[in-house]
Amino acid sequence: MGKEKIQSRIWLSPPHLGGQENNYIQTALQSNWVAPAGPQIGQFESSIQNFIGGKKKAVALNSGTAAIHLALVLAGVEAGDEVICQSLTFCASVNPVLYLGAHPIFVDSEPETWNLCPVMLKQAIEDRLAHGKRPKAIIAVHLYGMPYQVDEVHAVASEFNIPVIEDAAEALGSTYKQQSCGSLGNFAIFSFNGNKIITTGGGGILICATSVEKKWAQFLATQAKDEAPHFEHSQLGYNYRMSNIAAAIGCGQVQVLDARIEKRREINAWYRGVFKDLGGDVTFQDEPDTYYMSNYWLTAVQLPLPVRNAIVNAFAKANIESRPVWKPMHLQPLYKNAPFYGEKTAEKLFFKGLCLPSGTNMNEEDLNRIQVTLQSALNH
Numbered sequence: 001m002g003k004e005k006i007q008s009r010i011w012l013s014p015p016h017l018g019g020q021e022n023n024y025i026q027t028a029l030q031s032n033w034v035a036p037a038g039p040q041i042g043q044f045e046s047s048i049q050n051f052i053g054g055k056k057k058a059v060a061l062n063s064g065t066a067a068i069h070l071a072l073v074l075a076g077v078e079a080g081d082e083v084i085c086q087s088l089t090f091c092a093s094v095n096p097v098l099y100l101g102a103h104p105i106f107v108d109s110e111p112e113t114w115n116l117c118p119v120m121l122k123q124a125i126e127d128r129l130a131h132g133k134r135p136k137a138i139i140a141v142h143l144y145g146m147p148y149q150v151d152e153v154h155a156v157a158s159e160f161n162i163p164v165i166e167d168a169a170e171a172l173g174s175t176y177k178q179q180s181c182g183s184l185g186n187f188a189i190f191s192f193n194g195n196k197i198i199t200t201g202g203g204g205i206l207i208c209a210t211s212v213e214k215k216w217a218q219f220l221a222t223q224a225k226d227e228a229p230h231f232e233h234s235q236l237g238y239n240y241r242m243s244n245i246a247a248a249i250g251c252g253q254v255q256v257l258d259a260r261i262e263k264r265r266e267i268n269a270w271y272r273g274v275f276k277d278l279g280g281d282v283t284f285q286d287e288p289d290t291y292y293m294s295n296y297w298l299t300a301v302q303l304p305l306p307v308r309n310a311i312v313n314a315f316a317k318a319n320i321e322s323r324p325v326w327k328p329m330h331l332q333p334l335y336k337n338a339p340f341y342g343e344k345t346a347e348k349l350f351f352k353g354l355c356l357p358s359g360t361n362m363n364e365e366d367l368n369r370i371q372v373t374l375q376s377a378l379n380h
């Protein structure tokens with residue numbers, strides 16, 4: 001009759017510190033750079049620039065959402081404009097369109113990568129043009145780290161000469177044809193929220209092509225202060241800069257990024273083994289071919305509804321976090337009046353989809369608990 005032990009929670013994707021963060025924070029504190037300015041910001045920006053190939057410019061900001069907002073501004077989106085958005089995503093991909101008073105036009109996913117369907121994208125653009133509206137930008141997402149169909153999506157975008165904003169919030173370390181996600185579009189963003197593959201305890205980065213764009217983004221992110229001895233403003237600015245302390249955490253995190261990517265991919269492979277042994281009726285979000293390399297930020301699967309529910313319940317009882325796939329934006333009350341182009345691919349992925357715990361600091365014991373819980377759910 002022993003007391004039931006309450007097991008510690010296994011989170012979907014908690015922060016995982018590397019050990020060097022504290023040194024960088026100490027350096028920042030000792031130099032008194034406790035501000036949204038300071039040397040660690042530049043250092044963090046350079047390390048991300050280099051990580052994604054060294055050709056693009058990075059602007060550190062206080063969230064990924066802020067980065068999308070500024071990417072839209074840099075792409076010239078204004079009130080009344082239309083922006084094409086992948087429907088299957090987190091709301092942060094799309095909400096900045098509303099911040100600008102612009103209108104999202106939603107497009108379905110394709111079933112290979114779960115991301116923006118290039119066929120529907122083309123139909124959507126042609127139909128908007130027929131309505132006399134020219135979309136100003138396309139927001140495409142590398143969901144759960146899986147690259148979207150980059151060549152196909154970008155071919156449509158260039159056919160109509162519309163800039164692409166890559167939402168790579170979840171895809172730091174993923175590649176398409178050996179090129180880093182986040183270096184492929186006209187603009188891109190990363191998030192360093194606490195749940196992402198590396199974190200700054202909340203933060204983001206905007207990726208752009210030129211120093212001129214970078215300067216402009218920094219200007220907008222610092223309340224758009226014109227050159228003058230007093231504060232003079234001819235533009236609408238924002239307070240979006242990253243704190244130097246957050247950047248210091250980021251400097252430490254970047255050092256373990258390669259290890260984190262490897263580990264996320266190991267966890268994904270481990271789940272494939274577990275489900276294979278259990279003989280479960282499961283479909284993984286998969287790399288379609290060798291062009292695609294996902295960081296597998298989250299391992300995401302499709303399951304028959306009763307199986308999915310059984311797993312969710314068993315996990316809840318065992319104090320293990322899981323989460324359904326994003327509910328498509330075109331099905332959200334907030335966006336119910338926005339146009340949608342597609343069929344039911346995103347909707348089906350949502351209904352049958354589940355994200356499994358993918359944190360890189362899980363130990364053997366945690367993995368065993370997950371395995372045993374999956375076994376009990378599937379044998380039910």
Ligand SMILES: *Cc1c(COP(=O)(O)O)cnc(C)c1O
Pocket residue numbers: 062063064065066089090092093141167169170190191192193202203204
């Ligand atoms: C996390 C996330 C964002 C937003 O990033 P924040 O830093 O939380 O503002 C945007 N898009 C996607 C797909 C995300 O997962």
